[in-house]
Structure formats: structure tokens, C-alpha cells
Amino acid sequence: MGEKPKRLHIGLTGSILIALGLGLLCGVIFHYLVPAGTVRDDVFVNGIFYVVGQGFIRLMQMLVVPLVFCSIVCGASSIGDTKTLGTIGLKTLAFYLCTTALAVTVALSIGNLINPGRGVDMSSMVASDTSTLSGSANTDVSFTDTLLNIIPKNPIQALASGDMLAIIFFxxxxxxxLSTMGRKVEVVHRFFEQFNDIMMKMTSMVMYVAPIGVFCLLARTFANIGFDAFLPMVKYMLGVLLALAVQCLVVYMVLLTVFARINPMKFLKKFVSVMMFAFSTATSNATIPLNIETLEKKMGVDRRISSFTIPLGATINMDGTSIMQGVAVVFTAQLFGVQLGPVEYATVIATATLASIGTAGVPSVGLITLSMVFNSVGLPLEGIALIMGIDRILDMTRTAVNITGDAVCTTIVAKRAGRMDTDVFNDPDAGRELDDVKAA
Structure with a gap:
């Protein structure tokens, strides 16, 4: 008897891409071929598509506050290990946060330069929700008040109202x-870790219905405006890729030259294999072992440094994810006609930077924290549906940028602390065995 043919397995990413294509096709058919009337407009476009799509949006909103709160508590509590490295740990934390803030700034600048959401007005599609969602963006609040509002008067009220900056601060x-008290609060620490596991499991369950949600949201979008929404999606992709290239090939290389005094081209040549591995897996966590080995054997970085900074970076340093969020903010604001000023952009930079601390190093988790960034400046979450379908390619690219940022920071910290062997870095044959193992 012959072997049974293997069943074709389509993962979540494939399902979302299929849903993207089918939703686009269905929406275009409804827009151009189905005559307007009760069946098209009331039953499907503003009935089934709207209810199911908004149901998916609400599921994502349901996750945001508990997921972000627990993940940031767990991420911050793990920082207690910085005591073992003293000032090196503090410098690493400061460097990670600064590069993330710089990454968001680059993303917002490029987003406003290419204007990915201009030319299409989708504000009428969320007219009933936008007035509520964009309230914080249209309120005239001074920058000093915005800073003060980061400190919550009532943390429980902040959690209930979804005040993201206050939630992140608390x-x-x-x-x-928790990290400073150690074993005294081990039970509480374990509670947050277990509750965080529950939220991650809940996130996975919600993502199982993502293809249905994406299909309905995109079908309704294209049923209303036809092909007009396609060009902004392409411009959004190009904007994210351009911002990622600037961060990786310009910002990081300048930092290496200025702070570490090493040849950035040599660094890229030795590190490219790790970048390709991160691109293929789309997960920072899976790249940690190879990253540490490469820094030690090819760059000459003391393993005692990299074994601390690289896992920490995989937890709190998500420059590529922050870039996606920055461009997505500009894209969605322009698409739905929400005006953002300097205070709102400063809020985006602060929120995306702090949110990176709680972003797990697993594929596409940045889409969940993106809804938190949107909430912080009052943007409608419908924009995430357009982004979700094309996110996998961008996710692979930004993961490569994430782990490169970790390595650049580690190299700079090690060099300035006298924990880097420059002879190893300058040796073109150093670490050759890593490439041989990979080739085998």
C-alpha cells in the first residue's frame, strides 16, 4: 500500500494572507458588480461584515490592557539581573531605550515624508466610533500635562479607562x-508570570479567528471604496521597509562608528548570517544563541556581556517593531482623517518606546501592542486590519533589525568597557566554524 499523501498545512500567516486576498476580491466584487440595495448594503456590508469585523476588533481591545500590564510587569521584574553587571546593565538599558525612541522618530519622519495614507478618505466608515476614539487626539492638552498624566492618580481607574501611558508607568x-524585593515577593512574581502566560494563550486563541476578522474588515473596506485603498497599503509597506533600512544601515552604523570606533562594514559582513536567520524565523528569541555565539567568536565580545545584554534586548529592545508602529500611526491617521500634533507624536514615541519593554520576541506580537499605541492617540483600530494581512513580510524584516540593534548595543557596551577583543573582530577568519556548521 502506498503512503497516504501528506495533507497541506496552512499556518496562521498563510490563512491571514488568504483572507486578505479573498476579502479584497470580495469587497471589489461587491463594490463594482453587486448593485446597491438592501442585500448588499444592509445585509452584508453594514451587517455581516461590520458585525464580525467589529467583533474581532473588540476581541483585540479586550486583550490590550491585561496583556500589556502583565507583560511589562514581568519584563521589568527580570531587569533585576542588572545588579550583576552594575553600570554596564544601566548603560545597556539606557542605550536600548534611546535607540527605540530614535527608531520611532525615524519612522514618524519617513511616514510624514511619503504620506502613505493620503488620497483616500475612510473617516466616514468609522464615523460613529472616531468621535470617541479620536477624542484624546483632538483635545488641547499641553505637553507638560501630558507628562504629568503619565503618573496615574488612580492606577485602577487608569486600567479601567485604558490610559496606556499611565498603565505602562504603573x-x-x-x-x-518586584525585582528589588526578590524572594520576599516570589508568590506575587509567580502570579504575574502565570497570568501573563494566560494572556499570551488568550492572544493565541484570538489570533485563530484573525483570518475571519481580516476578511470581513477588508471586504467592507473595499466594498465601500474599491481599489482606492490598495495604493496606500503599498506605500505603507515601502515606508516601513525604508525606515527599517535607515535604522539598520545608517543609524546603527553611525552609532558603531562614533561610540565603538570600529568599521561598520566589517560588522555587517560578520553579522549578516544572524540577520538572515532572524529573517527566516521572524522571532528574536530563537536567534539568541546564534547571536551570542557570533558576537563572541566573530566580534570578540566577552560572553559575560553578551549573555546578559542579548536576552535582555530580545525582551525590551524592539526597534524594528517600534518602526512599524510609527509608520502605522501616520498611515492610519492620514487614512481616517485624524489630525495629530506635536503632543500626539511625542505620546507615540513614549508609548512605543515603553511598550517595547513588554513585547515578547515572538512573531507578529507587535500587532497587539500596536492597538495600544493607537489607543494612546485616539486612532481607530480598523487600520490594523489593512496592516495585518501584509505584516508577515514586514515582521521578518523588522525581526532582523531587532536583533541587529541588540548586537550593536552589546558591541558598543563591551568595547567601551574594555570587554572586546579587537584582534578577533579584525580577523576575517574568526568564527569561520559557525558558518561551516550552518552550511552543514
């Missing part, structure tokens, strides 16, 4: 205290 505070 979560960081709790996590840092």
Missing part, C-alpha cells in the same frame, strides 16, 4: 519593585 513601577 506596570514598570510594580515590576522594578
Amino acid at each position: 506596570a514598570l513601577f510594580v515590576g522594578i519593585i
Whole structure:
């Protein structure tokens, strides 16, 4: 008897891509071929598509506050290990946060330069929700008040109302205290870790219905405006890729030259294999072992440094993810006609930077924290549906940028601390065995 043919397995990413294509096709058919009337407009476009799509949006909203709070508490509590490295740990934390803030700034600048969401007005599609969602963006609040509002008067009220900057501040505070108290609060620490596991499991369950949600949201979008929404999606992709290239090939290389005084081209040549591995897996966590080995054997970085900074970076340093969020903010704001000013952009930079602390190093988790960034400046979450279908390619690219940022920071910190062997770095044959193992 012959072997049974293997069943074709389509993963979540493939399902979402198929849903993207089918939703686009269905929406175009409804827009151009189905005559307007009760069946098209009331039953499908503003009935089934709207209810199911908004149901998926609400599921994502349901996850945001508990997921972000627990993940940031757990991420901050793990920072207690910085005591083992003293000032090196503090410098690493400061460097990670600064490069993430710089990455968001680059993304917002490029987003406003190419204007990915201009030319299409989708504000009428969320007219009933936008007035509520964009309230914080249209309110005239001074920058000093925005800074003060980061500190919550009532943390429970902040959690209930979804005040993201205040939630992040309180979560960081709790996590840092847990890390300093150690074994005294082991039960509480374990509670947050277990509750975080529950939220991650819940996120996975919600993502199982993502293809249905994406299909309905995109079908309704294209049923209303036809092909007009296609060009902004392409411009959004190009904007994210351009911002990622600037961060990786310009910002990081300048930092290496200025702070480490090493040849950035040599660094890229030795590190490219790790970047390709990260691109193929789309997960920072899976790249940690190879990253540490490469830094030690090819760059000459002390393993005692890299074994601390690389896992920490995989937890809190998500420059590529922050870039996606920055471009997505500009894209969605322009698409739905929400005006953002300097205060809102400063809020995006702060929120995306702090949110990176709680972003797990697994594929596409940045889409969940993106909804938190949108909430912080009052953007409608419908924009995420357009982004979700094309996110996998961008996710692979930004993961490569994420792990490159970790390595650049580690190299700079090690060099300035006298924990880097420059002879190994300058040796073109150093670490050759890593490439041989990979080739085998």
C-alpha cells in the first residue's frame, strides 16, 4: 500500500494572507458588480461584515490592557539581573531605550515624508466610533500635562479607562519593585508570570479567528471604496521597509562608528548570517544563541556581556517593531482623517518606546501592542486590519533589525568597557566554524 499523501498545512500567516486576498476580491466584487440595495448594503456590508469585523476588533481591545500590564510587569521584574553587571546593565538599558525612541522618530519622519495614507478618505466608515476614539487626539492638552498624566492618580481607574501611558508607568513601577524585593515577593512574581502566560494563550486563541476578522474588515473596506485603498497599503509597506533600512544601515552604523570606533562594514559582513536567520524565523528569541555565539567568536565580545545584554534586548529592545508602529500611526491617521500634533507624536514615541519593554520576541506580537499605541492617540483600530494581512513580510524584516540593534548595543557596551577583543573582530577568519556548521 502506498503512503497516504501528506495533507497541506496552512499556518496562521498563510490563512491571514488568504483572507486578505479573498476579502479584497470580495469587497471589489461587491463594490463594482453587486448593485446597491438592501442585500448588499444592509445585509452584508453594514451587517455581516461590520458585525464580525467589529467583533474581532473588540476581541483585540479586550486583550490590550491585561496583556500589556502583565507583560511589562514581568519584563521589568527580570531587569533585576542588572545588579550583576552594575553600570554596564544601566548603560545597556539606557542605550536600548534611546535607540527605540530614535527608531520611532525615524519612522514618524519617513511616514510624514511619503504620506502613505493620503488620497483616500475612510473617516466616514468609522464615523460613529472616531468621535470617541479620536477624542484624546483632538483635545488641547499641553505637553507638560501630558507628562504629568503619565503618573496615574488612580492606577485602577487608569486600567479601567485604558490610559496606556499611565498603565505602562504603573506596570514598570510594580515590576522594578518586584525585582528589588526578590524572594520576599516570589508568590506575587509567580502570579504575574502565570497570568501573563494566560494572556499570551488568550492572544493565541484570538489570533485563530484573525483570518475571519481580516476578511470581513477588508471586504467592507473595499466594498465601500474599491481599489482606492490598495495604493496606500503599498506605500505603507515601502515606508516601513525604508525606515527599517535607515535604522539598520545608517543609524546603527553611525552609532558603531562614533561610540565603538570600529568599521561598520566589517560588522555587517560578520553579522549578516544572524540577520538572515532572524529573517527566516521572524522571532528574536530563537536567534539568541546564534547571536551570542557570533558576537563572541566573530566580534570578540566577552560572553559575560553578551549573555546578559542579548536576552535582555530580545525582551525590551524592539526597534524594528517600534518602526512599524510609527509608520502605522501616520498611515492610519492620514487614512481616517485624524489630525495629530506635536503632543500626539511625542505620546507615540513614549508609548512605543515603553511598550517595547513588554513585547515578547515572538512573531507578529507587535500587532497587539500596536492597538495600544493607537489607543494612546485616539486612532481607530480598523487600520490594523489593512496592516495585518501584509505584516508577515514586514515582521521578518523588522525581526532582523531587532536583533541587529541588540548586537550593536552589546558591541558598543563591551568595547567601551574594555570587554572586546579587537584582534578577533579584525580577523576575517574568526568564527569561520559557525558558518561551516550552518552550511552543514
